[in-house]
Amino acid sequence: MALIVQKYGGTSVGNPERIKNVAKRVAKFHAQGHQVVVVVSAMSGETNKLIALAKEISASPDPRELDQICATGEQVTIGLLAMALKEIGVPARSYTGGQVKVLTDNTFTKARILSIDEHNMRADLDAGKVVVVAGFQGVDADGNVTTLGRGGSDTSGVALAAALKADECQIYTDVDGVYTTDPRVVPEAKKLDTITFEEMLEMASLGSKVLQIRSVEFAGKYKVKLRVLSSFQDEGEGTLITVEEDKNMEQPIISGIAFNRDEAKLTMLGVPDTPGIAYQILGSIADANIDVDMIIQNVGHDGTTDFSFTVNRGDYAKAQGILETVKQKLGAREVTGDNKICKVSAVGVGMRSHPGVASKMFKALADEGINIQMISTSEIKISVVLDEKYLELAVRVLHRTFGLDQ
Numbered sequence: 001m002a003l004i005v006q007k008y009g010g011t012s013v014g015n016p017e018r019i020k021n022v023a024k025r026v027a028k029f030h031a032q033g034h035q036v037v038v039v040v041s042a043m044s045g046e047t048n049k050l051i052a053l054a055k056e057i058s059a060s061p062d063p064r065e066l067d068q069i070c071a072t073g074e075q076v077t078i079g080l081l082a083m084a085l086k087e088i089g090v091p092a093r094s095y096t097g098g099q100v101k102v103l104t105d106n107t108f109t110k111a112r113i114l115s116i117d118e119h120n121m122r123a124d125l126d127a128g129k130v131v132v133v134a135g136f137q138g139v140d141a142d143g144n145v146t147t148l149g150r151g152g153s154d155t156s157g158v159a160l161a162a163a164l165k166a167d168e169c170q171i172y173t174d175v176d177g178v179y180t181t182d183p184r185v186v187p188e189a190k191k192l193d194t195i196t197f198e199e200m201l202e203m204a205s206l207g208s209k210v211l212q213i214r215s216v217e218f219a220g221k222y223k224v225k226l227r228v229l230s231s232f233q234d235e236g237e238g239t240l241i242t243v244e245e246d247k248n249m250e251q252p253i254i255s256g257i258a259f260n261r262d263e264a265k266l267t268m269l270g271v272p273d274t275p276g277i278a279y280q281i282l283g284s285i286a287d288a289n290i291d292v293d294m295i296i297q298n299v300g301h302d303g304t305t306d307f308s309f310t311v312n313r314g315d316y317a318k319a320q321g322i323l324e325t326v327k328q329k330l331g332a333r334e335v336t337g338d339n340k341i342c343k344v345s346a347v348g349v350g351m352r353s354h355p356g357v358a359s360k361m362f363k364a365l366a367d368e369g370i371n372i373q374m375i376s377t378s379e380i381k382i383s384v385v386l387d388e389k390y391l392e393l394a395v396r397v398l399h400r401t402f403g404l405d406q
C-alpha cells in the first residue's frame, strides 16, 4: 500500500465527462489498496474567466478580493470530483485550502505555503476515504483566502505530497510527460523518460509551463518523487524527475529548449555611472514586488551608462512608472521599453562538460538572421532575448541544432 498524491490540471477536469474519467482512475488506485489524495485545478478556462470578470469591475483588481474570486474555480471542481467518486462507490471528501489548512503568507495572488495541517487528511485516509483538495489556494494567518500564482495547483500537489510524506506525486496533464520542448510549438519534440531536478527547475523557470517552478523547488527540497503523466492515456510511465546521479552516464548536452512569451524589457539610458545605481533602480522595482529576470549594465562612457533588465509582461506598465520616478531622482536621460520580446533558452546539465554550446547556439540564430538583444548564462543554461516575432523559428532551429529532433 502506498500513499499517492495525484494532481489533475484544468484540461483533465475540463468537463463532467472528464471529471468522471478522473474519478475512475482514482478509483482504480483506491481499489488497489493505495491511499489517494487528489489535488485539482479549476476547469480549464475558468480562472481566466474569473480574472476577466474582476477586470470588468476594476482595471487593477484589489489582490485580496481577486484571490477571493479566483479560488472559487477550484472549489467547484473539488465538489464535482468528490461527488463523481461517491457516485461510483468510492468514499471521498472534498477540502478547500482553508479547510485542510494550507497556511500561506499574505502575498495575495502569489502567496507562499508556510505549513500544511495533515490532521484531517490523515484521519480520512485512515478511514479509507479519498481526500480531494482544491489546488492553487490557501489561507493566511488572518483567515484570508490566498492563491499561489498561475499554475499553482502543481505546487499544492507537491506540497501536500511533501507534508504527507507520500510515496509519489503524480501530475496528470494533457501531455504524456515532459518533452524536449513544448510539443505544441515543435511537433518533432520528444518525450523524456527522465529529466533531472536541476534541468526541470531551469525549464520551468525559463517558461515551460508544464510544471510551476515552485512545485519543482518543493519537490527538490523535500525529496518528493515527482512524475508527469497524461490523464488521457491509461498506459505510459510519463516523465520521472530525478536526481542527477540516477541518470545514465551518457547524457545529451542539451535536454530541452524552453521559451517565455511573457517578458518585457526596460532600459534606463544615460544613468550617472556611480556606485549604487543598480541598487537604486532595482531596489525600487523589488519594493513594488516585481520580479526582475535578466540584468545588463553596459560599460560606462562620458560618466554615464545604460541599464537594462527584463520583467514579467504583466508588470511592464507598473515598472515603467517606477522607472520614470527613479529617472528624476538619478538624473538619468530617458526610460525606454519593449514588451514585444521573448526569451528562448537551451537547458542541459551536459553543458558543464561541453564547451562551445553558446557559440553553436549564436551561430544557429545568426544563420537565420535572428538578432539577439540580451544574453544570460548559467552552468546549465543559455538564454537569449529576441524579438517576439522570431520565437517559433528560434525554438525550432535550436531544437534541430542540438539534435533533439532525433
Ligand code: ADP
Residues within 6 Å of the ligand: 008, 009, 010, 011, 012, 041, 151, 172, 173, 174, 175, 177, 178, 179, 180, 181, 182, 183, 184, 207, 208, 209, 210, 211, 256
Ligand atoms: P495543466 O492544466 O494540466 O496544469 P498546463 O497547460 O499547465 O496543464 O501544462 C501542460 C502544457 O505545458 C502542455 O499542454 C504543453 O503545451 C505545455 N508545455 C510547455 N513546455 C512543455 C514541455 N517541455 N513538455 C511538455 N509540455 C510542455
Ligand code: ASP
Residues within 6 Å of the ligand: 009, 010, 041, 042, 047, 048, 073, 135, 136, 149, 150, 151, 152, 153, 154
Ligand atoms: N487554476 C489555476 C490557474 O489557472 C491554477 C492551476 O491551474 O494550476 O492558474
Ligand code: MG
Residues within 6 Å of the ligand: 009, 151, 154, 209, 210, 211, 212
Ligand atoms: Mg499547469
